[in-house]
Amino acid sequence: MVDINKLEFGIETFGDIVANEDGSxxxxxxxxxxxxxxxxxxxxxxxxxIGVGEHHRPDYSVSSPEIVLGAIASVTKNxxxxxxxxxxxxDDPVRVYERFATLDGLSNGRAQVMLGRGSFTESFPLFxxxxxxxxxxxxxxxxxxxxLQAETPVTxxxxxxxxxxxxxxxxxxEKGELETYIGIGGSPESIIRAARFGYKVILAIIGGQADRFxxxxxxxxxxxxxxxxxxxPIAVHSHGFIADDGDDAKKVAFKNIKAxxxxxxxxxxxxPMSRExxxxxxxxxxxxxxxxxxxxxxxxxxxxxLGLGRFDLVYGAGNxxxxxxxRMIELFGTKVIPRVKEILTEKExxx
Amino acid sequence: MTIKRVGIIGAGKVGIVLAGLALNAGYEVRISGSGSTExxxxxxxxxxxxAIAAENEEVVANSDIIILAIPLSRYRxxxxxxxxxxxxxxxxxxxxxxxxxREEVLSPDSTSSEQVxxxxxxxxxxxxxxxxxxxxxxxxxxxxxxxxxxxxxxxxDNHEAVDTVAQFVxxxxxxxxxxxxxxxxxxxxxxxxxxxxxxxxxxxxxxxxHFDETEFCKKVAASKFNE
Ligand SMILES: NC(=O)c1ccc[n+]([C@@H]2O[C@H](COP(=O)([O-])OP(=O)(O)OC[C@H]3O[C@@H](n4cnc5c(N)ncnc54)[C@H](OP(=O)(O)O)[C@@H]3O)[C@@H](O)[C@H]2O)c1
Numbered sequence: 001m002v003d004i005n006k007l008e009f010g011i012e013t014f015g016d017i018v019a020n021e022d023g024s025x026x027x028x029x030x031x032x033x034x035x036x037x038x039x040x041x042x043x044x045x046x047x048x049x050i051g052v053g054e055h056h057r058p059d060y061s062v063s064s065p066e067i068v069l070g071a072i073a074s075v076t077k078n079x080x081x082x083x084x085x086x087x088x089x090x091d092d093p094v095r096v097y098e099r100f101a102t103l104d105g106l107s108n109g110r111a112q113v114m115l116g117r118g119s120f121t122e123s124f125p126l127f128x129x130x131x132x133x134x135x136x137x138x139x140x141x142x143x144x145x146x147x148l149q150a151e152t153p154v155t156x157x158x159x160x161x162x163x164x165x166x167x168x169x170x171x172x173x174e175k176g177e178l179e180t181y182i183g184i185g186g187s188p189e190s191i192i193r194a195a196r197f198g199y200k201v202i203l204a205i206i207g208g209q210a211d212r213f214x215x216x217x218x219x220x221x222x223x224x225x226x227x228x229x230x231x232x233p234i235a236v237h238s239h240g241f242i243a244d245d246g247d248d249a250k251k252v253a254f255k256n257i258k259a260x261x262x263x264x265x266x267x268x269x270x271x272p273m274s275r276e277x278x279x280x281x282x283x284x285x286x287x288x289x290x291x292x293x294x295x296x297x298x299x300x301x302x303x304x305x306l307g308l309g310r311f312d313l314v315y316g317a318g319n320x321x322x323x324x325x326x327r328m329i330e331l332f333g334t335k336v337i338p339r340v341k342e343i344l345t346e347k348e349x350x351x
Numbered sequence: 352m353t354i355k356r357v358g359i360i361g362a363g364k365v366g367i368v369l370a371g372l373a374l375n376a377g378y379e380v381r382i383s384g385s386g387s388t389e390x391x392x393x394x395x396x397x398x399x400x401x402a403i404a405a406e407n408e409e410v411v412a413n414s415d416i417i418i419l420a421i422p423l424s425r426y427r428x429x430x431x432x433x434x435x436x437x438x439x440x441x442x443x444x445x446x447x448x449x450x451x452x453r454e455e456v457l458s459p460d461s462t463s464s465e466q467v468x469x470x471x472x473x474x475x476x477x478x479x480x481x482x483x484x485x486x487x488x489x490x491x492x493x494x495x496x497x498x499x500x501x502x503x504x505x506x507x508d509n510h511e512a513v514d515t516v517a518q519f520v521x522x523x524x525x526x527x528x529x530x531x532x533x534x535x536x537x538x539x540x541x542x543x544x545x546x547x548x549x550x551x552x553x554x555x556x557x558x559x560x561h562f563d564e565t566e567f568c569k570k571v572a573a574s575k576f577n578e
Pocket of ligand 1: 187189360361362363364365366383384385386407419420421422423425426428429442443444445446449480481482483484485486
């Protein structure tokens, strides 16, 4: 059952380059400054979390999300500051923990880590890792990170990093642990792994109907029971775009989400997104696009269907203008979130 | 050949989806991962109740048709003789996340299914189920005649085997476009306009029949010519 009072709503940006009104694009530096402003308004609209991605490519502005989050921290009061995601496979868990513990200190305990494998290859050669170790790197680093999370002296050894012998990592956080999610796609093995380590789970639903994840969420709970680990409500992140006019929303979303997906597709050799595919995703699938009412109905359905504790909308995909991005955040905070809660309250009452 | 028992090697995203489709179609289904049955038990019980979790040998021994649904870079971990005299549908593709650097997995002068066939030389390999994303496979399987039905490209060197697979694919919920040449599998490898696409019969046929006009085909031809 969904606990409406505890539901959380987030926005996430991958740090896409922002467009000017005339269609030209802003610099990466300008795009970064835009995110700080968006964090500020998201906080004012009462959105619970902002997530910033990590990429090492020309089409994205942010490679060091903690620094951006640190700046957002200084102009906000309540919003949680998350990464979406930290590419743990090509990072050092010790440094990740230190950076987030620092962010947590300067933001009064609002830092949140989302660990993932990333969907691009650049960070591997950049930081001296072998792509062939993709899976092993992630596994090993998750294990070390879990030890660090206890904030007690760590003894550990592995294949990809120097061993630790009874060593402390600083600073310690005030709560004694960093809130940490693990971002996963659709593989059963990764769900079981998350449950086995005791991480919170955020599911990336970036294609197809949310319905097909229902059994996977059962699997998470079954696995947590089997390994005697805590069970948390599942979070979901999906792409979306909200505008006052439904047709405008679809037009902007098609152009920009398509550009984003096609770019990822290029690195994997999959075919460009067709209009049919986009329309299917928008109608029944994992793109939340349209007026606040349409988006609210669809988000409420997903939350109810999957029994979620949190829903994050990925915003700003492709090259959107600052006005489009800011209006979307405003509509999400002021219209969509209250409406989703209202719909869910009615649904619960009807049950 | 009548097919009653389906064996799936690989209990990941695709393997699970295909196991579900096969159960829906009324087959007896066995499925394995790389390790012990215990490792996939909970997954199979929860996601595809009714399928039997097993290890590779047991799956192969008790199946009339086998679907290979593991990362392409891992097929050499399987004993080359395991599929002896078996009909195997090769659903694998090169995918960097699991396979690493392409050149280390695939030789440039062949196609991926030909390499799989060369390794499992006593098996009959037919390529299929590889070019549609797993959630499309799950959501877009429809009964014959349904207007929303999508099509899959099936190809292999052995006529009879290809026809058997085509019939099987039909029962799994998809129309088929059939070629009798394993090397034509290149048409659905990553980079092709068919890879990741979910098309109906007419649209798939249109691209297959005019494949030599695609940018991908020209690129493949050019790289072969340069060697
Ligand atoms: N994802 C798609 O949309 C899609 C669509 C069509 C085709 N394909 C292709 O289908 C294949 C599987 O993809 P996927 O996405 O399902 O990958 P996946 O989720 O990573 O699953 C791969 C599965 O194969 C198992 N495996 C590995 N080595 C094995 C071995 N020697 N014997 C038995 N099982 C073994 C793994 O088990 P362990 O976890 O125990 O290692 C895992 O269960 C790939 O070649 C892919 O390119 C994918």
